[in-house]
Amino acid sequence: MKLFNTLTRKKEEFKPLKEGIVTMYNCGPTVYWYAHIGNFRAYIFADVLRRYLEYKDYKVNQVMNITDVGHMTSNADEGEDKMEVAAKKEGKTPKEIAEFYTNAFIEDWKILNLEEPIKRPKASEHIKDMLNTVQILLDKGYAYEANGSVYFEISKFPEYGKLSHNTMKDLKVGAGGRVEKNSDKKNQLDFALWINDDKHLMNWKSPWSEKGYPGWHLECSVMANKYLGKTIDIKTGGVDNIFPHHECEIAQSEAANDVPYSKYYIHTRHLIIDGKKMSKSVGNFYTIKDLIKRGRSPKAIRYLLLSAHYRSQLNLTEESLDSAEKTVTNLLNFIGRIQETKIEERYNDDLKEKINEVKLRFENSMDDDLNVPEALSAIFDLISETNKAIDEKKINKNNLDEVYEAMMKFDKVLGILEHKKEKIPKVVLDLANKREEARQNKNWKEADKIRDEIKTLGYIIDDSSSGPRLKKV
Numbered sequence: 001m002k003l004f005n006t007l008t009r010k011k012e013e014f015k016p017l018k019e020g021i022v023t024m025y026n027c028g029p030t031v032y033w034y035a036h037i038g039n040f041r042a043y044i045f046a047d048v049l050r051r052y053l054e055y056k057d058y059k060v061n062q063v064m065n066i067t068d069v070g071h072m073t074s075n076a077d078e079g080e081d082k083m084e085v086a087a088k089k090e091g092k093t094p095k096e097i098a099e100f101y102t103n104a105f106i107e108d109w110k111i112l113n114l115e116e117p118i119k120r121p122k123a124s125e126h127i128k129d130m131l132n133t134v135q136i137l138l139d140k141g142y143a144y145e146a147n148g149s150v151y152f153e154i155s156k157f158p159e160y161g162k163l164s165h166n167t168m169k170d171l172k173v174g175a176g177g178r179v180e181k182n183s184d185k186k187n188q189l190d191f192a193l194w195i196n197d198d199k200h201l202m203n204w205k206s207p208w209s210e211k212g213y214p215g216w217h218l219e220c221s222v223m224a225n226k227y228l229g230k231t232i233d234i235k236t237g238g239v240d241n242i243f244p245h246h247e248c249e250i251a252q253s254e255a256a257n258d259v260p261y262s263k264y265y266i267h268t269r270h271l272i273i274d275g276k277k278m279s280k281s282v283g284n285f286y287t288i289k290d291l292i293k294r295g296r297s298p299k300a301i302r303y304l305l306l307s308a309h310y311r312s313q314l315n316l317t318e319e320s321l322d323s324a325e326k327t328v329t330n331l332l333n334f335i336g337r338i339q340e341t342k343i344e345e346r347y348n349d350d351l352k353e354k355i356n357e358v359k360l361r362f363e364n365s366m367d368d369d370l371n372v373p374e375a376l377s378a379i380f381d382l383i384s385e386t387n388k389a390i391d392e393k394k395i396n397k398n399n400l401d402e403v404y405e406a407m408m409k410f411d412k413v414l415g416i417l418e419h420k421k422e423k424i425p426k427v428v429l430d431l432a433n434k435r436e437e438a439r440q441n442k443n444w445k446e447a448d449k450i451r452d453e454i455k456t457l458g459y460i461i462d463d464s465s466s467g468p469r470l471k472k473v
């Protein structure tokens with residue numbers, strides 16, 4: 001399996017540190033507001049990666065943090081803590097804000113059928129670990145204290161810039177956006193590990209000041225080290241996390257531990273809406289709940305977010321949502337069809353061969369830097385071949401079972417279809433049989449009456465070439 005590593009800018013053969021086990025840390029949400037659809041693109045990518053590694057029989061130890069302090073509005077050291085801005089705006093405490101949006105996040109997570117990580121550590125619950133790391137960095141000479149705050153001195157870590165491929169010179173020219181010069185910093189590019197601020201609502205005592213709080217970059221690297229080890233296999237995030245966030249995490253972790261922070265760094269490209277960058281001011285900022293309220297199904301949202309390659313931009317439009325909705329319906333109908341078809345013809349060897357070919361194509365595509373669009377096209381090929389075999393009545397139960405099994409195996413990675421066969425209530429089945437009897441007797445009026453009755457119970461009857469089929473409305 002090959003993955004594109006941002007660190008080397010190459011597709012590399014994936015080989016975890018320990019055979020059979022993968023450690024993966026995904027940069028999680030800052031819980032000051034609902035996660036938006038673009039955030040979920042990165043989370044669903046991580047979920048599909050994890051599921052595919054599991055498909056390949058790896059045990060995956062996945063950790064995703066909850067940031068509830070220290071993430072500034074600038075993503076660097078300037079601006080205000082996002083949590084405190086939200087608290088002021090909503091007239092709540094930062095803790096209340098964190099609780100509310102953490103719950104909302106986990107709800108969306110479940111709605112979109114993401115697998116649970118082994119741990120969701122909260123930054124505010126790991127202050128002691130962070131203070132320890134800051135002390136180590138001070139002791140080793142990578143950090144300095146100024147007016148009760150502690151900064152990482154990037155000139156002491158010559159590899160700073162290796163992930164984002166920024167040279168120190170680029171950074172000096174391009175650092176831009178600095179609100180004001182911080183006179184405590186030796187170099188304006190040094191970044192805060194600990195911030196002394198007695199007005200900050202969430203604050204902790206440290207050896208350097210009475211009231212302070214940790215820097216965002218420090219939080220993630222400390223929690224990754226704590227739960228997954230000093231070197232992890234995979235670190236993921238959106239491309240906007242590459243700099244400064246992941247660059248700073250590497251500097252702290254490698255300076256403190258003297259070993260590489262992560263073997264692979266994988267970054268998801270942005271999602272745009274109607275060709276424009278998502279932003280609250282433009283009014284194209286969607287949460288998962290916004291889309292569901294507008295009638296979009298969670299399955300279609302999940303499908304759309306995973307269907308494009310993670311390193312290509314995904315443009316979300318009404319049309320792309322419509323088309324995802326249609327595809328998911330087709331997938332579900334197909335599963336329904338292979339479960340209900342009752343044709344007992346000769347075993348179709350060609351279909352068996354097709355399944356093997358599609359499995360191979362699916363795996364080769366996924367092994368190639370998680371090429372989901374190619375993997376999906378292989379699956380659609382199997383669907384159309386199977387539909388053809390059913391239409392031509394060149395199929396039997398063994399074939400159908402094999403197709404079903406293959407689809408469910410693919411779905412362990414995609415997470416779109418239902419894993420359990422849905423039970424149709426007995427009362428509906430009995431009515432369907434009664435209707436079929438009426439039809440056989442050409443009693444159309446009675447048949448229509450029963451069809452309407454079935455509809456009130458939430459099912460419709462589709463009279464397909466292979467016999468009547470019940471579908472949920």
Ligand SMILES: [Zn+2]
Nearest residue numbers: 027028220245
């Ligand atoms: Zn992070």
